[in-house]
Amino acid sequence: MTGKTLVQVENLHRCYGDTWAVREVSFVLNQGQVLGFLGPNGAGKSTTMQLLAGNLAPDVGRILINGIDLLDEPRRAKASIGYLPEFPPLYRELTVDEYLNYCARLHRMPRATITIAVERAKERCGLPAVGRRLIGNLSKGYQQRVGLAQAILHEPAVIILDEPTVGLDPIQIREIRDLIRELGREHGVIISTHILSEVQAICSHVQVMHQGRLVYASSVAELGRRQHGTSLIVALNAPPAPEILAGLPAISGVEALGDGRFRLRHALGAEPAAALAVCACEQGWGLTELTPERTTLEQVFIDLTLGYAEST
Amino acid sequence: MILTIAARELRGLFLSPLAWTLLATVQLILAWLFLVLIEDFLNLQSQLLGLEGAPGVADLVVAPLLKVAAWMGLLVTPLLSMRLISEERRTRTFSLLLSAPVSMPEIVLGKYVGLLTCLLLLVAMIALMPLTLLVGSDLDIGKLLAGLLGLVLLLGSFAAAGLYISTLSDQPVVAAIATFGFLLLLWVIDLAGGNREALSGIFAYLSLLHHYDALLMGLFNSADVIYYLLFIAAFLGLASRRLDNQRLRH
Numbered sequence: 001m002t003g004k005t006l007v008q009v010e011n012l013h014r015c016y017g018d019t020w021a022v023r024e025v026s027f028v029l030n031q032g033q034v035l036g037f038l039g040p041n042g043a044g045k046s047t048t049m050q051l052l053a054g055n056l057a058p059d060v061g062r063i064l065i066n067g068i069d070l071l072d073e074p075r076r077a078k079a080s081i082g083y084l085p086e087f088p089p090l091y092r093e094l095t096v097d098e099y100l101n102y103c104a105r106l107h108r109m110p111r112a113t114i115t116i117a118v119e120r121a122k123e124r125c126g127l128p129a130v131g132r133r134l135i136g137n138l139s140k141g142y143q144q145r146v147g148l149a150q151a152i153l154h155e156p157a158v159i160i161l162d163e164p165t166v167g168l169d170p171i172q173i174r175e176i177r178d179l180i181r182e183l184g185r186e187h188g189v190i191i192s193t194h195i196l197s198e199v200q201a202i203c204s205h206v207q208v209m210h211q212g213r214l215v216y217a218s219s220v221a222e223l224g225r226r227q228h229g230t231s232l233i234v235a236l237n238a239p240p241a242p243e244i245l246a247g248l249p250a251i252s253g254v255e256a257l258g259d260g261r262f263r264l265r266h267a268l269g270a271e272p273a274a275a276l277a278v279c280a281c282e283q284g285w286g287l288t289e290l291t292p293e294r295t296t297l298e299q300v301f302i303d304l305t306l307g308y309a310e311s312t
Numbered sequence: 313m314i315l316t317i318a319a320r321e322l323r324g325l326f327l328s329p330l331a332w333t334l335l336a337t338v339q340l341i342l343a344w345l346f347l348v349l350i351e352d353f354l355n356l357q358s359q360l361l362g363l364e365g366a367p368g369v370a371d372l373v374v375a376p377l378l379k380v381a382a383w384m385g386l387l388v389t390p391l392l393s394m395r396l397i398s399e400e401r402r403t404r405t406f407s408l409l410l411s412a413p414v415s416m417p418e419i420v421l422g423k424y425v426g427l428l429t430c431l432l433l434l435v436a437m438i439a440l441m442p443l444t445l446l447v448g449s450d451l452d453i454g455k456l457l458a459g460l461l462g463l464v465l466l467l468g469s470f471a472a473a474g475l476y477i478s479t480l481s482d483q484p485v486v487a488a489i490a491t492f493g494f495l496l497l498l499w500v501i502d503l504a505g506g507n508r509e510a511l512s513g514i515f516a517y518l519s520l521l522h523h524y525d526a527l528l529m530g531l532f533n534s535a536d537v538i539y540y541l542l543f544i545a546a547f548l549g550l551a552s553r554r555l556d557n558q559r560l561r562h
Contacts, residue, residue: 053411057559078413089408091320093327105316106412150408 003031005067006080006158006188007052012061014047021047023212025061029158034184036203036220037192040305044212045192046086049162052190053083066157079107082156086163088147092136096127096146099135100153107154121149124179126172140167148176152183159183161191165198177202196301200224210305223300230268231293234276235261237286249275263293313414317422318429325392325430334391338384339437345380346441349373370452370459374442375528378459381438382524385431385467386495392430393474394488396423397555401482410559420552424475431467435460455530462527465540469520470495472547479554495520 007029014022022044029035037045050056052063054070054077063070068077091099100121104114122128125145130138135146144167151159164180165173180202183189193199199206199220206223208216239245239260246254250272253265266272273290280287325331353372360366400406409419439460445451474491481487502519516522520543523536 050407053407055407055410055559075413075415078411081411083407083411085404085407085411087404089405091324091405092403093324094320098323102316102320103408103412106313106408106414108313108413 005029006031006065007190008062008064009052010062010064012048012051012063013059014051014056015059020212022051022058025209025212025214027207027214027217029188029190031157031188032185033205034180034189034191034203036199036206037190037209038194038196038199038206038301039192039209040194043209045209046162047212048209049083049085049160049190049192052158053081053085053160054078055083055085079154080157082151082154082159084147084151084161084164086166088143088150090135090143090146093134095132095134096122096138096149097131099146100149103150103153109154117153117155121153124152125149126175141169141172144168145172145176148179155187157187159187159189161189163193164191165193165195208301208304216304230266232264232266232273232276233257233261233289233291233293234264234280234287235259235289236280237288238284240283240285248272248279251276261289313418314422314425317409317414317419318424318426321396321423321426322429324395325426331392331430334388335434335437338381338388338434341384342377342381342438343441346373346377349376368452369445369449370455370530373445374451374456374459377438377442378463378528379524381435381463382466382521385434385463385470386492386499388434389431389467389470390474390488390491390495393427393471393478393491394484395478396427396475397478397551398481398484398487402484416552416555417548420475420548420555424471424548427471427475428468431471432464435464435467438463452530458527458530458532461532461537462524465527465537465544466520466524469540469543469547472544472551473498476547476551476554479551479558 005028007027009028010026012022012025013020025044025048027035037048039045047056051058052065052070054074057071063077065077066080068080070077091102094102097118100118101114104117109117119128122131125148127142127145127149130142135143138146144164148161148164151161161180165176168176177198180189180191184202184204191198191203200223203220205219206217207214237260239262242254242256242262245251245262245264248264250266250270251264252267255263255265257263264272264276273292277287277290279285350373353369356372397406400409439456442451442456470491473494474487477491477494478484478487481490498518498520500519500521502516502522517539523539526533526536
């Protein structure tokens with residue numbers, strides 16, 4: 001389900017001194033998408049986020065938010081952005097209610113709708129109980145949630161979240177992920193993270209950044225396909241000679257791991273597991289383990305970033 | 313929008329003990345001085361009775377009081393203005409303003425109006441003391457108002473310069489020291505130039521103090537008022553430009 005184009009980024013460049021923090025970044029975000037930015041530390045994720053939120057100006061390039069140029073008409077464009085920076089921008093001396101009210105007024109919300117919007121944002125981020133407490137006295141997790149509430153308060157078309165689940169406990173992380181998925185249905189959401197499972201859990205699309213460049217962009221489903229492995233691990237009580245295993249249909253290689261365990265390689269798409277199990281029963285090899293080996297997401301990620309580093 | 317930012321700024325000031333402490337200290341010192349000046353005036357009064365066109369209570373009590381109030385302002389304003397931008401930068405709250413649909417001049421003006429409101433409160437509290445002289449003396453209201461206007465303009469100029477310097481540093485204390493130094497320099501710049509007429513004229517014109525003295529004497533010269541207004545506008549403009557450039561900084 002994809003709607004209209006919310007963010008269009010063309011050929012974005014930004015340097016700090018001599019180093020390019022962001023180079024040749026172009027992408028499009030449609031309504032109903034959750035786009036995950038992945039990358040190692042210093043890859044340029046946060047800089048890209050700051051550029052998108054108008055906190056930094058790009059050296060070269062164009063950013064269209066909801067069809068409005070962020071550089072030409074910053075005020076109109078920023079009205080459709082909700083941004084949670086890496087460090088949530090909280091005034092510690094205000095209470096949660098005061099702070100959210102102030103944010104609502106900064107975003108030029110009509111006075112009549114502010115109370116409702118604040119209540120709704122608090123509800124969604126699990127904050128109703130702490131409305132009257134000082135932000136400075138809240139725990140890190142709650143502060144993060146206040147930051148998130150601030151970003152979604154004015155129902156912006158584009159929500160930009162820089163590492164939104166940092167500092168949260170596992171239950172809170174699950175709640176926030178559910179919230180982001182829900183937001184992703186009506187809005188366009190961009191999140192940055194270095195937690196790969198997070199991307200799999202909440203994103204519809206993924207982009208990998210490395211040394212300021214986009215090195216990989218696809219849907220998460222596509223990334224999942226990349227994970228499919230080409231090997232099986234088997235453990236046998238009475239193993240036959242490796243040559244016999246190698247002679248089985250669709251098996252292209254055998255690697256003994258000791259203790260009767262073997263890694264069997266096969267071609268991508270071939271499914272030799274069932275045939276192997278039948279064969280093991282018939283021959284009385286004593287099958288105790290049969291696991292398809294999947295490439296972990298970490299491995300895919302390392303392949304992508306390292307592969308890129310080697311090719312340049 | 314400017315008022316929204318100003319209101320939060322003012323709130324932030326009064327939620328911390330800083331503003332209260334400064335207001336209280338200034339008030340205490342000036343009240344003490346006010347009493348001393350009154351006593352002096354009472355001692356002198358008998359000698360002044362016979363004189364034609366003798367200086368009144370406005371000249372002998374109000375003018376010196378406001379002069380010291382200006383000095384106090386010089387000390388206090390940098391402490392209040394230092395946090396305006398640099399504190400937001402240090403605590404990383406500035407991105408809230410930057411990503412909101414608010415323009416730079418609006419941010420700068422909002423911050424400035426917030427600080428100015430605090431300073432106006434200070435002036436109002438100082439003004440209460442001379443106003444008590446209305447009971448039982450022939451206070452020259454015109455002179456008092458000219459003096460108060462001068463004080464407001466002067467503090468407004470301090471605040472504008474302080475706001476600009478606050479955009480230059482991420483460290484509030486550095487901003488405070490730099491502001492204090494800068495203001496003090498402008499304060500005493502008319503000491504330079506010595507007896508060379510042309511040169512001392514220029515320095516005297518640049519001095520913040522010179523224009524204030526005229527207003528304290530009850531001379532309402534539009535050139536003095538315009539000097540302060542230009543000073544304020546120039547520094548607010550610089551602050552806004554500076555913040556805009558920081559988005560481009562490398």
